[in-house]
Amino acid sequence: MADVLQSVIVAIGPVAKKRDVVITRRFDMDVPLVVTDEAALQKIVMNLVSNAVKFSPDDGEVVVVMEPAQDGGVGIAVLDRGPGISEADRCRIFERFAQATEGTKGSTGGVGLGLYVSATLAEALGAKLEVAAREGGGSIFRLCVPSEPLG
Numbered sequence: 568m569a570d571v572l573q574s575v576i577v578a579i580g581p582v583a584k585k586r587d588v589v590i591t592r593r594f595d596m597d598v599p600l601v602v603t604d605e606a607a608l609q610k611i612v613m614n615l616v617s618n619a620v621k622f623s624p625d626d627g628e629v630v631v632v633m634e635p636a637q638d639g640g641v642g643i644a645v646l647d648r649g650p651g652i653s654e655a656d657r658c659r660i661f662e663r664f665a666q667a668t669e670g671t672k673g674s675t676g677g678v679g680l681g682l683y684v685s686a687t688l689a690e691a692l693g694a695k696l697e698v699a700a701r702e703g704g705g706s707i708f709r710l711c712v713p714s715e716p717l718g
Contacts, residue, residue: 568641569594579613588627590631591629599640619646636711636712643711644708645708646707692713693713697709
């Protein structure tokens with residue numbers, strides 16, 4: 568799991584560096600072994616970290632967390648200090664072609680498929696993808712990956 572997360576951080580590093588966004592990792596290495604589709608997991612995390620960098624202010628910070636999940640799987644969280652996502656938008660951003668409407672207009676490109684694809688892949692893996700507001704501003708995306716694949 569740590570290797571997948573680290574490969575995403577390295578891949579997005581040049582984009583973050585151009586905007587002086589620091590990507591910090593907080594990995595608890597005492598997580599269970601996860602049997603899952605590595606490519607699908609990497610696509611989900613790539614989208615979450617990429618979005619966090621895209622919506623972070625210049626000189627901002629994105630934090631990628633890996634820790635044991637309460638259900639015995641692995642929890643991954645991506646935290647940013649961007650404009651945040653309103654409660655109304657949090658209810659719909661995982662839908663196809665949906666985008667946050669507040670605080671992000673005109674600031675980025677995209678058609679609203681990234682989070683839809685991520686949610687669809689997470690569901691296929693038996694994982695759970697959620698978003699929450701971050702205290703003090705920004706967003707937290709949480710992915711809980713079960714240790715065993717769907718049977």
